[in-house]
Amino acid sequence: MKLSVEKPTALPVPETPRTPVGQFGRFAASGVDLLMCASINLLQSRHRLHARSREEMEHYVAACEKLTAENFYAVPTGAEIAVAIGDQPGPTITWRSPISTNFPANNVARADLFPCSRGWSAPTVLMLHALMSASDIGYRRCAARLNELGWNACFVHLQYHYSRVPRGYWNGELAITADLIRNAEGLRQGVIEVRQLMAALRKRGCQEFGVLGTSYGGWIGALLAMVERDFCFVALMAPIVNVEHAIWESPAARFMRRELRRASIEPSLVARHYHLSSPMHNQSSCDADRVLFVAGEFDLISRPTDVEKIQQQWQGSELLRVRQGHFGYRMLRETIAWLKARAL
Template sequence: FPEGGIRDGACSLLEGAPLRAGASTLADMAGVPIVRCVILGSDRLYGKRNWMPLWRTPVWIAFGQAISHFPELEKSVARARIEQELADGFQRLYAELRRKFQLTRDDLPHPPRERMRSQPKNPRRRLHRAAANAVDFAMCVSMNLMQSRHRLNGRSAEEMDRYVVECEKLTPHEYYAAPKDVGLVAAIQNANGSSLTWRSPIETEFPRNNVARADFFPSGRGKAAPTVIMLHALMSATHIGYRRWAAQFNELGWNACFVHLPYHYSRVPRGHWNGELAITADLIRNAEGLRQGVIEVRQLIGALRDHGYSEFGILGTSYGGWIGALLAMVERDLRFVALMCPIVNVEHAIWQNPGTAFMRRELRRAKIAPELVARHFHLSSPLHNEPACDPARVLFVSGDFDLIARPADIDAIQQKWRGSELLRFPQGHFGYRVMRETVMRLKERGF
């Protein structure tokens, strides 16, 4: 430690405090260069629970270029120059780590006394955590069982490489560009029932998935009312709950639209479960499914606008929240975007998420490296992008015990999308409280 000890908070040079003279003195006396190094996360090791077996404590390390000891300068001038170079270099490395790894507040240096401080025991909270973890774990097991039905072939790595190379040329606005669908406008004009169907602009190998569908629930105000577009979770069990929420939105004076996302509900190919094909080890199909969902919702919004509807809000959960976040990257005119437990960190979703253990095994077997997958994040990972709409109209909702959409990731994107709001509740990824609380918050804010 060139400082001669550990300093935290405002006393740390990472927060702008002056550098102690030890490092510059040693470099000058030894007549050797000095290499800058910033380590973040090691202060977590003060917490007792971080020494538990199998508990992973992430640590981030950055090295800078070597600094000369400036033998051509006078001793006092050389030491002052070394101190200045070190201080500036530490700040740059610190900023680089925060930016590159999307670090949250909890990842940044904390005093040892804070890390060692035991949290007051709350039996009720512990019970909530245990119940939430049990439900999340059970759902993760079922997701892995579903994924085990889908294996990659010997050409998967080559196909993925070609796909990524083509996608690297595109911006999000190009990738999610929505062609106008005249047939959809006509379907809205001539709709006798509540269902709208149209040909998806993305062709897949499954004919049933190539027909987009949205269930429309108009309010008594008709076109004068704003419209909320509901985007469901992955492998959503039933549409009944969404229909009930649609009725509540109608009572509030809103039109409601429930979108059948790719590979779900009416779009499930024969011989498969609801949502089974949306997320598997086939990352190209996953990406094209997300793309399909975003483009179809953009087509729906455009067609409704052409038909006289003017204001739109997005209400997305989990997988639907992921699509909603991608929509926010390309749609400027949205009244609100409420994202409940959304998947925003694709890197974690693939390589650390307990619900994708089988996927990881298949990807490694096919020799598809994380570095290759990361080259698509500029199109598929909300955490690596900025919103096109007003961030003040974005509401993030997370569960304290969520094992899939980690609270730390939701915190990180909320900080990056400056002006957005964050709500947190004591539940896991799979729960019903967040929907009720989210709608209440939207009402409070006058959306």
């Protein structure tokens, strides 16, 4: 199944009206973004780098420079999870992650399944949530709508979130900190686990997949699109695509920057990993005309200019703009409506 997409590749979007209502919407969205950024920075302040952090980072990027994205995100030989999925759809599957971390709770991958009446042969939408996602309620509602359209839905517990939160930490707290090696390995872990899940579902008869990725989940979704081809659509909502900005300019990373500078980890060292971790430095492996980028007009974290730039780089992809900041629920609703209108 392929989305029926109209040209031109970018949807014509009128400028945001400079009315009192429009200005209030921008002010309110920016206020929410900044408040959430303050919370993220507060949590990050619990995670300090140590005396050998720069040396470890140097060794890590030196080893990674030799790898391609396909190497970095490859599923290890023998790491199959088909045995974890029964013949009948069930509510949850768990399996041992192929990436071992220092946190046992994070080493057990989990996905919640929401099957439609067609069973395993139906296409499956992989829902990849945002950083520190507060609740899965919205995703469950989204899954119900997808089921009505004849799709299975799969809510993936990304690394250090939900069932994978180590005791003593907040949901998603460990996914993004000044420990850039853990960040990168977390992204790798997320992509590999989703690829494992896709392979297992293929063996059960599923041949078509879609992706709904939000923010951090959109980042993982973009990385997934760099190495997987079998997608009917890849909808990336406020995805983190400009890693350089996310680290060195984003208001959500102020404490991270301070720690990196204290450890003498400079931008040029970090940039040596962008060929693996930055969607903006790569191209989609699947057909770009199946990719939808969704930008929040008032977003301070995943700036609309960055989302527009990668949409132009991934030639043939689509762009949808939504009048919200980085945090909000309007974007998911409008994305589902956009996909449904184009024969999801």
